[in-house]
Structures are given as structure tokens and as C-alpha cells.
Amino acid sequence: MLDALTLDQMRMFLAVADAGSFRLASHAIANLETELKTVLFDRSTRRPTLTSDGRALLDDCRSLVLRADLLRAKAQGMGSGIEIELALMVDTLVPLPAVGRALEALHATYPTVGVRLQIGTLGEPIDCLLQGAVDLAITVGEDLRDPRLEFDSLAPLSMAAVVGAGHALALIAKKGRVSTPELADHIQIVLMDPSPRSHGRDYGVLSQRKWRVGSQEAKLALIRAGIGWGRLPLWLIAQDLVEERLVQLSAAALGENGTTKSWIYLARRLDKPLLPAARCLRSALLAGAGLGDTAGLPA
Structure with missing residues (x-):
């Protein structure tokens, strides 16, 4: 039954369903209904409306036509040098x-x-x-x-050195600048590099006590939890600073007001x-x- 069904027939079906009018498509729709052995439209009203069978087939028809269009566009793109x-x-x-x-x-x-x-x-x-x-x-x-x-x-991109509001360094920071020895006394949360490109090197690490994580989200979670301090992108922690979940660390070793720019x-x-x-x-x-x-x- 479906072997003789063409994309043009499916497009005609969609066009009539969307427009609510047969116009010049009445004969084509009748042929399609013959192929499918079902009635797609109720013709007893002024405007053709989908039957229950027509509604059931409509989404599948749209999907098939869309996939065919995407296939055609992808094939054309391959021929024109556009990436897959x-x-x-x-x-x-x-x-x-x-x-x-x-x-x-x-x-x-x-x-x-x-x-x-x-x-x-x-x-x-x-x-x-x-x-x-x-x-x-x-x-x-x-x-x-x-x-x-x-x-x-x-x-x-601005990076701010921060610590959780309940951390010991937060109390020091609220009174003024934090010294390098004070930073070094506490755990620093740093990113680990899965590539060999920075093997043996640390960037911006001031503490001998380090916890290494694989993402900024993990780093933020540990700093929020009060485990240690670290640098995070300002865009990521702006709301935490406003709502005082995090406290910015101002120290001579951490850039102006604890912020560095890359x-x-x-x-x-x-x-x-x-x-x-x-x-x-x-x-x-x-x-x-x-x-x-x-x-x-x-x-």
C-alpha cells in the first residue's frame, strides 16, 4: 500500500490540512485516500476537516516530509562543502x-x-x-x-578569589586585606588539567594544601561548602557575592581587590x-x- 505513496502526495495532504481547502487538490487527495484505503477528510462541511484517521496520520506525515527535506538539504550541503x-x-x-x-x-x-x-x-x-x-x-x-x-x-574574563561565607578566611577578609601566609594556611581548590600541556605546572596556586577538581561547578560547590578558597569567573559567582554566600578575598598576591583579568x-x-x-x-x-x-x- 505504502510503496506507491509519494512525497508529493504527502505534501499535498499537509497543504490541505493546513489550509483547510482543497482548491485544486481534491483529485490528488482522493487518489491518496485510495492508496491508503482510508478517508482523510470529512467533506460534509463547508471546509474540509480531518477525520480521526487523518488526524492520526498527520504527525507521521509531517515527520516523514521533514526528514526527507533534511536529507535533501544535507546531501546538497555535502556537495557544496558544508560540514556534516x-x-x-x-x-x-x-x-x-x-x-x-x-x-x-x-x-x-x-x-x-x-x-x-x-x-x-x-x-x-x-x-x-x-x-x-x-x-x-x-x-x-x-x-x-x-x-x-x-x-x-x-x-x-575576570577571575575573583573567593571563599565561603562561613570560612575562617571570610572573617579575616571582612576586616581588611588577607596576607599570603594566611592564604597558604588554608586549602586552595584548583582545576586539574587532563592534558599533558601543563604537566608539572600550577597557575595561580599559593597554597601547599590543594584539592583538585575537574570543573568550575565542582570547584564552586566545594568553595561554597567552606572547604577552601579559590578563583572563579566573576560571571559565575556574581549572584553568590550579592547574596553573601561567598566573600571576595583582597590580597596583594591575588590582583586588585582579589580580581585578575584574562x-x-x-x-x-x-x-x-x-x-x-x-x-x-x-x-x-x-x-x-x-x-x-x-x-x-x-x-
Whole structure:
């Protein structure tokens, strides 16, 4: 029965169902009903309305036509050099909602391109890019640069040294500046690098007592719990500071008022020209997707 069913017939069915009018399609719909051996429309009213069988088949028909359109668009994209999938790795310091807005712009332009989004820490985005595991990487800072890559600056990123409101360092901080020996006496929560790029090196570590975590979310949870202190992106902790769940640490070793500033960069390989979808995402990011210090801050 279904072997003779065509996409044109299904499109006609959808058109009549959406318009509520047969117009010139009455004969085509009648043929379709003959093929399916069921009545799709009630013709006893002024405007054709779907029967119960018609309603039951409508969603399946829409799904089949949509899949066929996507298949056709993907095949055309393959022939024109558009990627089937775009792989992106984002540093855990970068606000994902802002990245999501750039990906939304990508999807609007290239709806058939799939996206593989991964989150990495420290040297992981750079290493994955160099290994060819991803097409683009969003990374933070200048410490882990590689001459085989090209970098576009996207936005500033402020990191604030903080501690939970009930921690001993919070009481010291509320009275004034915190000394380096006082910081060194307490556990510092730091990110661990799953790549070998920073092997044997620590960045911004002042305490010999370290707990290592694999994400900013884990780091924030431990600091909130009062286990130790650490640096976190200002966009991530802005509400915690306003609601006094966290206290900012002001110390000579931690930058002005306990804040240091880095830059967010988009990295790509010099030996691998960007294809259309990657160029589109790069343009969206460079146009200002709200990355960095203003992302996530309370109004």
C-alpha cells in the first residue's frame, strides 16, 4: 500500500490540512485516500476537516516530509562543502549561555549541520584542536598558546578569589586585606588539567594544601561548602557575592581587590582552513555573543 505513496502526495495532504481547502487538490487527495484505503477528510462541511484517521496520520506525515527535506538539504550541503558536523571544545571558564547564542546563529544559517560540543579545562581545548578532535576551541589566557594555532580575542574574563561565607578566611577578609601566609594556611581548590600541556605546572596556586577538581561547578560547590578558597569567573559567582554566600578575598598576591583579568580566545589551526559552518560560528562569536565579564551578571 505504502510503496506507491509519494512525497508529493504527502505534501499535498499537509497543504490541505493546513489550509483547510482543497482548491485544486481534491483529485490528488482522493487518489491518496485510495492508496491508503482510508478517508482523510470529512467533506460534509463547508471546509474540509480531518477525520480521526487523518488526524492520526498527520504527525507521521509531517515527520516523514521533514526528514526527507533534511536529507535533501544535507546531501546538497555535502556537495557544496558544508560540514556534516562541527566539533567545538569550550574552556570550562567560559559562560555556556553566550556560546549557545552563537550556536543558535549557526543553526539558523546552517540548520542541517550537527554540533558536537565538549567542555575542557586548561590545556585540553588546545590539545584536542591540535589532535584534530575538534574544529574550533574557545580557550582562556595566554599561558598555553601554541604557534600552530591562530587566536581571535573575544572578550575579557575576570577571575575573583573567593571563599565561603562561613570560612575562617571570610572573617579575616571582612576586616581588611588577607596576607599570603594566611592564604597558604588554608586549602586552595584548583582545576586539574587532563592534558599533558601543563604537566608539572600550577597557575595561580599559593597554597601547599590543594584539592583538585575537574570543573568550575565542582570547584564552586566545594568553595561554597567552606572547604577552601579559590578563583572563579566573576560571571559565575556574581549572584553568590550579592547574596553573601561567598566573600571576595583582597590580597596583594591575588590582583586588585582579589580580581585578575584574562582574555577569552577562539583558536583554530593554521593548517586547516575553516569550512562554511565554522566560519559562520566564528563570525557570530566575533560579533559579540556576550562572552566574558557581563555574561550572567545580575541586572
